[in-house]
Amino acid sequence: MDWTQLETALSGLQNYLFLQAQSHRLKSDIPFFTGMICLAGFYILMILLMVCADLCYTDFQSLRQTLGEPEIQYSIQLSLFSCSLSTLMSLAVAVPIGYLMSRFEFKGQSLVDAVLDIPIVLPPLVVGISLLVLFNYPPFHWLSDWVVFEIPAVVLAQFMVACAFAVRTMRVTFDQIPRRYEQVALTLGCNRSQAFWRVVFPQSYKGLLAAGTLAWARSLGEFGPILVFAGSTRMRTEVLPTSVYLEMQSGDLKGMLSVSILMIALSAAVLVLARIFGMQRINA
Amino acid sequence: MIKLQKVSIKQGDFSIEDVSLHVPAGCYAGLMGKSGCGKTSLLEAIAGLRPICSGTVTLNDQDVTHLKPSSRHLGYVPQDRALFPNMRVGRQLAFSLEVQSMPQAEIDQRIRELSGLLSLDHLLNRYPDGLSGGEAQRVALGRALANRPKILCLDEPLSALDEGLHEELCELLQSIHRELNMTILHVTHSRPEAKRLAEKIWHFKDHQVQPVD
């Protein structure tokens, strides 16, 4: 929340309190704000407490030890790389889908809409199995050697799920940009492509950023499909969530929490950086 | 010149049927009607932003019924002005020229002319966010005029302005009409406004357009 917004809200609160002293008919806004703040605070507090509990359970020693392992270093690198790549791919697909779905109405649109939800609805493991089976058939089978159980499988598995979320976000973004801008651009001599790239797309920048971070975060957490479609081969297809799972398989709770904390720190850093960088560009 | 022959528009429950209208070249025309009667739709149909079911649209002796908006060479200022929020005023003015890849020197020259005509010099580096109603309206006009269209379609250009600005802008519109010798179709719901500006007035009523003497 913006500080100025909060200040406005609070000054509104003061005004109402003052007014209330004058008139008995006006009911207090305190219950409203108390309720809102309590509910919001509860959730935020829960998140922070969860992270704190993780931090309390591990110690610096095991954190450093975990960071020092070459397997973990590799999985950090792979996670960063694959998430970024799958995010770019997701955006590349989400922007056109979001735009088309938002601007045009056509027969079977609700069907397409439902299809776009499938990756969100499907259990993660099923996505993995489906991908695996898909690569039994040409033309995918020709790429099998290069994809299945290899790094492209990781990216593809992340992309399949993350993209659905990016599409949702982009669609809402385009829905919120009035069509009037494009219309004016058309009368000013643009074709549709020029109108899109010069007028609509720059305005979707915030949504693009949101979709990107969402896709990135989803990709980072992606786990089920990767396990089946790419395996969890160490130094090859092991990403951070797989590391957590493997640590858990071996009953190493401390190791597992160390990797988890690493993931939290990493994702927080990337998301905050993306936001700062992105907002700068928007405000520029 | 703007000529509509038996134009029908259908959009969901809303429809306009068999509307005909002829605005001679160089005429300042006023189109009056209550809000929601279809004035804006008609304007959009002329600009090519709304498909028509039947009839023809002729602009300056050219049948543009099936032409894209970009090929109709008219200036369109919507009611909400729709200034591009991501561009400074200068770029808004240059927009239609940049789109057709005009040399930068010519663009600069044209912006100077426009900003002189519309007194926008001090605003060129602002974003639309920081403009007042009158300023925004002038920028929208400038943007529409940049490519030297022969026809200008204005959708309630004065409705959101206060008294002083209202008069100021009326004069501006009149001078534009005079100096550039344009055909202007001015849509408004206000009779005094139409009388003050237009040479010919049409009244949009009961899905039909009738001239007012």
Added chain:
Amino acid sequence: MRFFYQNRAAAQVCPKTIVFLGALGILCWFLVFHLGSDSRPKSPWVRSEAQELIVYCAAGIRKPVAEAAKAFEEEYGVVVRLDYGSSGELEGKLELERAQNAPRCDLYIPADLSFSQRAREKGLIAEHLTLASFQLVLAMGSDEELRTQSLLSLANSDLRYGICDEKAGAGQKTCEALKAIGLWKSTQAAAKATFPRVTELAGAILSSDVIQAGFIWDSTAHQFGLRIIPTPELENIQSTISANVSAQSRNPTWALRLARYLSAVDKGAAFFAKHHYSPANGDRWSLTPSITFYCGGVNREAISPSIKAFEKREGCVVETQFAGCGTLIGSIRSGPEFLPDLFMTCDASYLSMVADDFLQPRDVSSTRVCMLVRKGNPNGIRQLSDLEQADLKVGTTDPAMSTLGALSHAMFEDLGIASSLRKQQSIIVTTPTAHELILQMEGHDKLDVALVYEANCQHLGDNLEIIPIDHPLARATQNMASGRTTAYPQLMERFMNTILSDQSMQSFINQGFEWIGLNSKQP
């Protein structure tokens, strides 16, 4: 495709709808979980099912059993009918009922373990719960002066004592105890009189001057107000009362509940203590005990029937958590409150990681590591060392994180093929568990060989086949142990017996395990 613009109604949901749906959801949740849980075993169910229990009880221990049974009747509305007799007599009745195929008895409570042992050997009884015990002592009238300290000097002293008939009960115990230390002959010869039962002997000590002392039960001595003379020779000579569920019982669940009630530290124990018996260390009472069971995923299908059978028979709830053993170890280590009542592993090595938290483990089964190949074995793989051949694509589970993977890779090392597998990059994928590997084998044809447990291969598609591995390391052993902190150690003992029963063995064998568990027959 429509090209132009229309005012699409924004896909907005009215807040009232959200509130309504939320409320509806909460209502459903409430209905399902709160009212649903009410329909779990509680009073209405009790009355409809448990009509009457027939208990055969040794006459000597009538009082505490009758009182505890009455309390049970009152609490749960079950009619408990007690038939008294000597332990041997009641055993005869049990046998007769079986011969006539007219089962009547639900619970058999003899005064000594020897009876229940014999009944079990004859197949007359199933479960066995220890209730209480009593001890053989030398007792004397309270006003008598003590003149002997040891049984050794008893025969030569002028103390006038009596013994019970050696055929049964206390007399039999006296005979056994003294024979063991070589004093029976002399003690018997010097006894003033022999009585048929302890009550007569105790009565004689109390009322007649002719008999000053006698070998009787401590509970009888307390009952008659007699003084107990400490004799080290008799210290461990005791008789144990047990409740035994008849193998023929038509209502084993309620019979077991009554037995558990009688043995419960907070229920039946008080009645036995009141009548001077030493109560056994039974579980805490709960009509429907709820226990947590952590079970290694590999056992899932083999063990499920046993869990169901046990829940049904004991009238308890088993909350089973199937997961990879590492995961389970993770939860076990995360705090004492996560200790399960019972833990069964995928491999014994896991239990040794947390040995301190568990009691003595018992072996159940084992399964072999095998190779999974395509139908018809196109690569001609006969043994593990064949994996060395070039261009073979192998999948294993993670060696650092799973037992199966560790075993697989240890075998590669042992056969000296590990380095060449590494060099050729033959192992193209590793997964956390065998399930993913099998899935990957079935779902895609890229893998040629996968190393999995035989027990994983019960639902194999017909495009795969199994090649056994002949290597000492190709085996994982499943064992189990009850948690040190369990509130129901006796119940867990019976649960383990169920898991080790013949039916369970059959289920494990059907799922491709090898059976190494000792049979459940109790000592």
